[in-house]
Amino acid sequence: MIPPLTPLAASGLKIDWNQMPTYNTIMSVAAGVGLLLVVALGRQLLTPGRTITPDGWVLAFGALGFTLVTTGLHMTLTWPLAGQGFPFDNIIFGEPALAFGVFLLAACFYLWKRGAELAEDPDRVVRTARVATPISLFVFGLGLACFGIAAAGWKYTLFAAPPEEPISGEFADMPMLEASFMSGLYVLVGIGALLFPFALHRPRTWLVPVIGVVWALAGLAFLFFGGLNYFTHIGLIVNTM
Numbered sequence: 001m002i003p004p005l006t007p008l009a010a011s012g013l014k015i016d017w018n019q020m021p022t023y024n025t026i027m028s029v030a031a032g033v034g035l036l037l038v039v040a041l042g043r044q045l046l047t048p049g050r051t052i053t054p055d056g057w058v059l060a061f062g063a064l065g066f067t068l069v070t071t072g073l074h075m076t077l078t079w080p081l082a083g084q085g086f087p088f089d090n091i092i093f094g095e096p097a098l099a100f101g102v103f104l105l106a107a108c109f110y111l112w113k114r115g116a117e118l119a120e121d122p123d124r125v126v127r128t129a130r131v132a133t134p135i136s137l138f139v140f141g142l143g144l145a146c147f148g149i150a151a152a153g154w155k156y157t158l159f160a161a162p163p164e165e166p167i168s169g170e171f172a173d174m175p176m177l178e179a180s181f182m183s184g185l186y187v188l189v190g191i192g193a194l195l196f197p198f199a200l201h202r203p204r205t206w207l208v209p210v211i212g213v214v215w216a217l218a219g220l221a222f223l224f225f226g227g228l229n230y231f232t233h234i235g236l237i238v239n240t241m
Contacts, residue, residue, distance in 0.1 A: 023071050024089070025233055027097045028226025030067040034104055035189070035219030037061070039212045045128055046208065052124075054115025061108035068101025088158060092149055099142050106135070129200040136197035143193025146186040153183035166235035167228070188218040 037060055044050045075094030110131065111118070121127050153159050159182035160175030161168035171177050192211040199207035 023075075024093045024097075025226055025229045026067060027071050027075075027093060028222045028229060030064050030226075031097060031100055032219045032221070032223030032226060034061075034064045034068070034100060035215045035222065037064070039216045039219065042208070042212060045124055046203065052115075052119040054111045054119055058108050058112045058115065061104045061111065065101045065104030065106075065108055068097045069105060070101075072096075072098030072101055088152075092153075092158065096142065096145065096149070099138070103135070103139070125203050129203055133197070133200050136200055139193050139196045143190045143196070146190030146193060150183040150186040150190065153179050153186070159183070161232075162236070162240075164236055164239040166232050166239075168232050169236075185218050185221050188214040188221075192218075 037057070041052075041057060044052050072094050076090055076098050078090065078094075118124050118127060154176075157175040157179040159179045161172060161178055163169045163172040165172075168178060192215045195207050195211050199205070199211055
């Protein structure tokens with residue numbers, strides 16, 4: 001998840017880490033868990049007779065939302081991110097993390113205030129769809145953004161790891177490999193986001209399972225890839241100090 005080498009740094013890469021915030025590790029883990037929990041909550045809402053415990057979802061969404069908003073906001077407003085040729089990280093990682101964190105905090109607040117009523121409502125699916133409809137336009141817009149990020153990743157191989165990064169750096173001579181992997185994740189998230197407004201109007205159709213599958217796959221990938229990056233990024237820092 002580290003951008004490709006600049007020509008100046010192609011040999012013996014050195015990075016001034018005092019000027020390079022690199023916390024897309026925790027952002028990836030939080031985003032992955034957030035996607036998985038959104039899918040899980042949606043499944044509970046759609047399952048007749050399924051008991052929902054709002055307090056648990058409030059805690060989970062609140063913790064994840066706070067993590068993504070604070071890190072995403074800082075990364076978004078730190079422009080450019082560093083003088084190492086990585087200014088696009090603000091757009092690729094910071095802005096989507098910020099937006100997703102805001103969504104999670106909004107869901108946290110709603111469930112805190114109305115969760116008990118929602119859990120007991122026999123028409124909770126219809127109620128949830130009506131509540132989420134206005135914000136679904138923003139979700140749709142971010143779906144378009146995900147496709148834009150994916151296209152840029154493929155065209156400019158933005159996600160290629162440098163040789164100094166452990167594991168991922170072993171494929172430094174194949175930049176399209178990691179670029180395709182990361183861009184593919186954004187495509188999965190984007191598909192779900194584009195379908196989301198339409199699924200709210202037809203929650204009992206094929207649209208909902210498709211969203212669940214693509215967001216669950218992307219969530220698992222972001223979760224495990226973020227966990228892996230705790231090793232690879234520490235190794236990259238050690239190798240480029």
